[in-house]
Amino acid sequence: MKKVLMVSYFYPPLGGVGIIRTLKFSKYLSEYGWKPYVLTVKNRDRFYTACGNDPIPDGVDVFRSRNYLNNFSVIEGGLRRLGVTSKVIVPDAYCGWVYDSVRMGKRIIEEEDIDLIYVSCPPHSSAIIGARLKELTGVPFVLDLRDAWTLNPHSTKYMFEYLQKMDEKNEESILQFADYILTATEGIMDDYVRKYPSIHLKTGFCPNGFDLDDIPSSVTPFTRFTITYTGFFYVDRSPEPLFKALRVILDEKLIPESDIQFMWAGRDSQFVHHLVKKYGVESVMCYFGLVTKNQADELLYRSQMLYFMMGPTDNASQKTVMTGKIFPYLASGKPILAVVLDGAAKDLIEEYSDNSITIGPLDVDHAVEFILASYRQWKEGNEMAVISKKTQAFRKKYNYASLAGKVADVFDEIVSVK
Numbered sequence: 001m002k003k004v005l006m007v008s009y010f011y012p013p014l015g016g017v018g019i020i021r022t023l024k025f026s027k028y029l030s031e032y033g034w035k036p037y038v039l040t041v042k043n044r045d046r047f048y049t050a051c052g053n054d055p056i057p058d059g060v061d062v063f064r065s066r067n068y069l070n071n072f073s074v075i076e077g078g079l080r081r082l083g084v085t086s087k088v089i090v091p092d093a094y095c096g097w098v099y100d101s102v103r104m105g106k107r108i109i110e111e112e113d114i115d116l117i118y119v120s121c122p123p124h125s126s127a128i129i130g131a132r133l134k135e136l137t138g139v140p141f142v143l144d145l146r147d148a149w150t151l152n153p154h155s156t157k158y159m160f161e162y163l164q165k166m167d168e169k170n171e172e173s174i175l176q177f178a179d180y181i182l183t184a185t186e187g188i189m190d191d192y193v194r195k196y197p198s199i200h201l202k203t204g205f206c207p208n209g210f211d212l213d214d215i216p217s218s219v220t221p222f223t224r225f226t227i228t229y230t231g232f233f234y235v236d237r238s239p240e241p242l243f244k245a246l247r248v249i250l251d252e253k254l255i256p257e258s259d260i261q262f263m264w265a266g267r268d269s270q271f272v273h274h275l276v277k278k279y280g281v282e283s284v285m286c287y288f289g290l291v292t293k294n295q296a297d298e299l300l301y302r303s304q305m306l307y308f309m310m311g312p313t314d315n316a317s318q319k320t321v322m323t324g325k326i327f328p329y330l331a332s333g334k335p336i337l338a339v340v341l342d343g344a345a346k347d348l349i350e351e352y353s354d355n356s357i358t359i360g361p362l363d364v365d366h367a368v369e370f371i372l373a374s375y376r377q378w379k380e381g382n383e384m385a386v387i388s389k390k391t392q393a394f395r396k397k398y399n400y401a402s403l404a405g406k407v408a409d410v411f412d413e414i415v416s417v418k
Contacts, residue, residue, distance in 0.1 A: 006026055007130055016231075019054065021184065034408055047074050053292055115411075115415050116411050117133050118411075127174045150168050206410075207398065225304050228262075230266060255375055307337050351390070352390045
């Protein structure tokens with residue numbers, strides 16, 4: 001069996017959506033002849049990361065390196081509190097884990113006779129680890145961009161122009177040095193090929209997905225009509241459109257207050273609690289906290305509706321963005337209230353769900369109508385019990401067991417020409 005060293009800062013016990021792609025690939029790659037060895041962080045950055053304690057798959061050897069600049073992001077956090085929101089650390093605040101990861105990664109490669117290096121980004125400082133390990137050992141290096149680097153639509157602007165040029169120079173040199181570049185969306189791939197045309201022959205995309213094993217065998221539905229969101233909220237990914245709709249529903253007494261709730265599981269955000277108070281929806285709000293991936297999936301299947309949103313950004317269109325949570329949402333077959341603009345996420349929802357709605361952030365009326373229609377179906381006992389053909393097609397195409405096979409094909413091709 002061939003061997004791959006998977007370098008990923010985000011891996012259990014860290015929680016959040018950042019762990020899922022590498023975690024699931026590491027679970028299934030052995031089915032395609034690749035033994036995974038994972039190199040991740042030992043002492044997490046507490047400002048940016050949180051624990052989720054998801055189980056590590058059987059057969060995966062995990063090594064942990066030290067971040068010598070642990071909590072370096074506190075500097076960024078302190079500057080933000082002083083009103084300095086520009087980016088001052090490049091490539092990112094996780095760069096303190098590079099030195100020990102290179103040292104430990106080189107040892108693993110030599111002792112375990114590793115055939116290929118796979119690096120998951122962000123954080124993009126991890127890409128430096130992959131490039132350095134290839135330089136030291138000659139082992140081929142695959143860079144997997146879950147999110148774009150300098151082209152990330154959600155990144156903050158640089159404080160100084162020279163920092164941007166430095167980051168772009170690092171990005172270009174590493175992309176040129178990598179043996180292959182995977183991206184999580186077709187939009188990210190297209191953007192980078194346009195920026196660096198010379199990489200087009202060694203670039204491809206493999207989407208995020210969901211795990212068939214994460215579908216609960218049985219669940220007890222919530223007794224209140226429950227709209228659920230799992231994940232983090234940001235200013236441009238806000239529950240405000242939903243809260244506006246809930247305020248209308250409560251004011252006009254369209255649904256009894258005791259019969260509806262909004263369930264949120266994820267890292268806490270103070271601006272969300274401010275919005276809860278602003279719209280007076282405390283009585284229907286239930287914050288669940290940070291949960292494991294399995295617990296999050298159980299919440300989806302216990303709920304009657306799911307909430308999804310992607311707001312506008314200043315420096316990229318939604319065509320390049322496909323947040324990972326949409327995949328377990330669609331796999332569940334549950335109705336989705338999606339507040340999205342035109343782009344990849346909207347197209348995917350409309351293609352693979354026949355009981356969801358995609359609306360703009362100002363379309364409160366349609367949000368209210370959709371919630372009411374779904375609520376009435378639930379009250380009448382007419383929730384969809386049979387998985388639709390669209391959902392079946394989605395589950396067949398986007399499950400991680402199949403997607404890992406696509407990644408393994410890339411690995412096989414690279415080592416065959418080594």
